[in-house]
Amino acid sequence: MAKGLLALALLFNTALGWAASAEFTVLDARLQLQKDGYSLSADIDYRLPPAVREALGNSVPITLVVQLKVKRERRLLWEETVLNEYVRYRLRYHALSKLYQIQQEGIGGSRNFATLDAAVQALGSIRQLSIASADRFMLGITYKAGVRAYLDFEALPLPLRSVAYLNPQWHLDSPWYRWNFAE
């Protein structure tokens, strides 16, 4: 009975806090043409709520996703999505070495940090991340780009998901950071 009430209260909280739970903010983002194609640089402010920190401290890995979407406006037609890329970072605590590990999925290797804050800060500054080949964008056309960061729910351990559904602290999703760019 008490559990049910708690769940209800949480659900209520969720309903209220759903929109207001934007704990992540994209402060700045830009696409730059490099020699080998386009690279993304972004500054993201990740503020992890206590619940997430606690879970991390208990060896629960979390996955943070940075999504980049580039659209092209067309006359008399809907916008065309030119690019939709997801960059996924896995953050976990290594109990033996007492370090926090960041690993970008699809790329080998990991970075180790003594504190969680350091790891999060490192995650928040993306520099020169190769994202698309140079021929993806045409000259003289204005593109709309948007970046957002969010916590991937589906990557959470399954038992945690049921709890996370009901806890607004786990609904971490930044608003879109939008800008126009043209080559």
Place this chain on the structure above:
Amino acid sequence: MELRRIAPPLGLGVAAALAVILGSLHLMTSAMQHSSQLSGWYSAMVGINTLGTLLLLGLVGVNGYWLYKQLRQREAGSRLTARMAVLFILLTLAPASVVFYSSMQFLHESIDSWFDTEIDRAMEDALELGQAVLGERTRALVEASEQIAESVAGTPEAMTALHLDELREQAGATELTLFGKQARIVASSSMQPGLIVPSLPNESLLLHLKEHQPYVGMEPVPDSTEPCVEPCRKGQAASLPNLRVRVISRLATPDALYLQALYSIPPRIGALAESVEAAFGHYREMNYLRGALKLTFSLGLSLVLLMSLLAAIWAAFISIRRIVAPVRELALATRKVADGDYAQRLPVQSEDELGFLVESFNEMTRRIALAHEEAQRSQLEVEHQRAYLETILSNLSSGVVSFDALMRVRTANQAANNILNADLGACAGHSLASLAEAYPNLAGWVEAVQARLQHTKSVWQEEIAFVGPNGRQELFCRGTPLFSAWGYWSGAVVVFDDVTALIQAQRTALWSEMARRLAHEIKNPLTPIQLSAERLRHKLAKSLNEADAQVLEKSTRTIVQQVEAMKTMVNAFNDYARPSKVQPVALDLAELVEEVAALYPAASGLKIDVCATGPLPRVKADPVHMRQVLHNLIKNAQEAGGGDEAATRVEIALRSVEDAPGYLEISVRDNGPGIAPEYLERVFEPYVTSKTKGTGLGLAVVRKIIEEHGGGIRIDSRYKAGAGFIIRLPLAEPVLAADRRDEQ
């Protein structure tokens, strides 16, 4: 508003949807049990299942609401549906609840049993042991690093790069890097010749270095594959080191220079430590997620239970409705049949017992309809027969009265009413006795008929006389018994004819014939007798002596006198027998009675009392004949008095009567000895008399005259103080009884 019912084809789609939902439930539970590929779909499945639950809930709700409405409107079959639904829900709920409760208990206990304080401690200890082992190693490595740092600090910066390889090999490090501020690399040496960029510490480590000296830390090797999350199996000891120790020491030089040494932990130890770490991490994660795990499993279980319950209830609703539908239609159709609509035919939708029931119902209604039609036809036929019979009966001159087994009047035709002067139709269902009470003058007829009905159970006929409102009536009655289909006596039909006029006519004809003969056979010889006697007297009177002449004179006078008397008598007969010519006028009878009474003064020894109640209507009568009637009756009383004239009193009363509205009643009563019972029947016939004097024609003439006037005369049987006669004469202007009552 009629809620749409789920049609069978849609049911198929719904069954498919149910299968999908059940499938996703299965997948969801599988996802919960194994961290497999399915776990990525977990949220979608939970969503689908929640939606499915809501859909089912909606369906059940709609069905429940529909049932509630049906119950409110008291529609046929709704109660049965409700009862079955409740029963079904209870039957489903009880075992499901038991299973659910025990499953939950089992689940919670199982999950709790995974975790134990001893295991907790063992895990902690294992990790600590690992850390201690590695700590020992790192302390030695730190010392080695310190020595390298000291030797590097002693050498100039330019020479350092050359010595670094040597120093690295001495210390057994995999990588040695000398760097300054802003991670400016001064010199570097690595075991891997291909490595161009050494693995420099990140900013946070550098910050850490400013505060703590030296830095030492163990870390997973970045280039190695991702550490196993699950404990590594035996023999999976990686050939490559997967753990390394990073030691950073500050050199004792004026400009801030750091020496970083990376040492790899031997693969076997690394593997073991990593295995301990992975197991510990997993165990800790599980321990942390214990509540969530319980919640997840409970949620899954609850979803499964809820969905199966809802699906069962919904299926119950649909199947119950299918079962009840024919029953409901049957109930509705039965109600219509009860209301008289026999054209009910229901479609047979199944081959089971219900189908058989519907078929039987259709057969039954068909037969009922046939029977009803037949009955209607018969009824119509009976009605026709009855009308036909009634027409015949009402046009019959004979009276027909039927009686039931309890001798109550059943039917009577118009002729019977006319003959008996009574409304027998109003007496239908009443006994003969009550008929006699309602019409006292019918008492005689009623008694005779009742006696016949009681004692004669075969065909009978009898002439029954009774005194009606118009005087004595002769009825010729024939009785026929009625028998039921089972042969029991169930009543009788009495047919009667008024033969009064016939008998009267016969008698009159007889008397007329007799009078004619008397005139012919007696009156004719009288004249010669008279003439002969007179001639004898005339011839012999002179030739005889005195004495003989006297005898002759006396005898011839006697002969002539007697002949005269005979002539008078024969004439009187003639008068009676010949039909008289009546000339009726509107006559004030009271006045006439007064006149006649005045002719008998008190000196005559006769006292006449005239009593007329109220203003009386005029009658239609011949005054001359009426005078004769009154004289005859008064004379009759006078002569009955037996010469004791002083005591003779005659009372003449006139009045209107209720039971005969078109007539005026005159009663003539005397204080004589009355009429002997043997004469009662035939007192109005000629020569029926108890008197010594008179012709015996007085009362016969009176009756003849009264009957010629369309009236009637009878003996007042209730009057016992002498002879009493009651005459009824028709009124000049017939009036309604009601008007008369108003006048009174």
